[in-house]
Amino acid sequence: MTPAAWRARFRAGEVRQTAALCPGYMQANIAIIPAAWADDFEAFLRANPAACPMLARGTAGEWGLPALGDFDLRHDLPLYRLFRNGQAVARVQDVADHWTPDMTAFAIGCSLSFEAALVAAGVSLRCHGAGRSCSAFDTAIPNHAAGGFGGRLVVSMRAIPADQVALATVITKAHPETHGAPVHAGDPAAIGVDLTRPIDGIGLTDLLPGEVPVFWACGVTMERAIASARLPFAITHAPGHMLITDHRLKGLT
Structure with missing residues (x-):
């Protein structure tokens, strides 16, 4: 199945971990935070490139990351985690009701992507x-x-x-x-x-x-960083439930 086909299944309500899905395509950790914190968060990512290799940053209110594919971050992950005041408070399958005009998305590289290269x-x-x-x-x-x-x-x-x-x-x-x-x-x-x-x-x-x-x-x-900053609100993917992008991992076809 293609990344788009999997995202359609997640949007329709299927929940599953994304390990081993779409070998050859990049999977991504996702963090979505208020715009007022976005520059400091990007600085954190750049200061910790091994843990948080930044693939893309969106603009405030934007629910896509065109550099990585055609998707809607409000719906196209299998499971999300919500944070309030730095604490994880809920898991949800869709975040459209939690999206506000100042939410800024970040995509961060994921090691599930390189497993296909190892195999x-x-x-x-x-x-x-x-x-x-x-x-x-x-x-x-x-x-x-x-x-x-x-x-x-x-x-x-x-x-x-x-x-x-x-x-x-x-x-x-x-x-x-x-x-x-x-x-x-x-x-x-x-x-x-x-x-x-x-x-x-x-x-x-x-x-x-x-x-x-x-x-x-x-x-x-990045979740530990969000907790340490005690952000008033943030959204991430639930661990193991990544965004499957349209971007191919170099060296794999």
């Missing part, structure tokens, strides 16, 4: 497939603050065979727009990660014999 290169990836996904964790690593935005880095984790970690690193390093190379491989405690506490309880956390936990910077970091 194509022969990396064994148990978290890539229908009904499966990687997991995400809070770390002890502080972000570079900008304005009121700060918080700590969030990482995604994939269990990679030890003899394929170097290959996975080379492949993902070539895709800085989707977080680039891993930030850590090996002992989770070294970066303050507890593998028993994945964010929202989502994703595979087990390790098989011969596998190494490999960690990439994750776009959920």
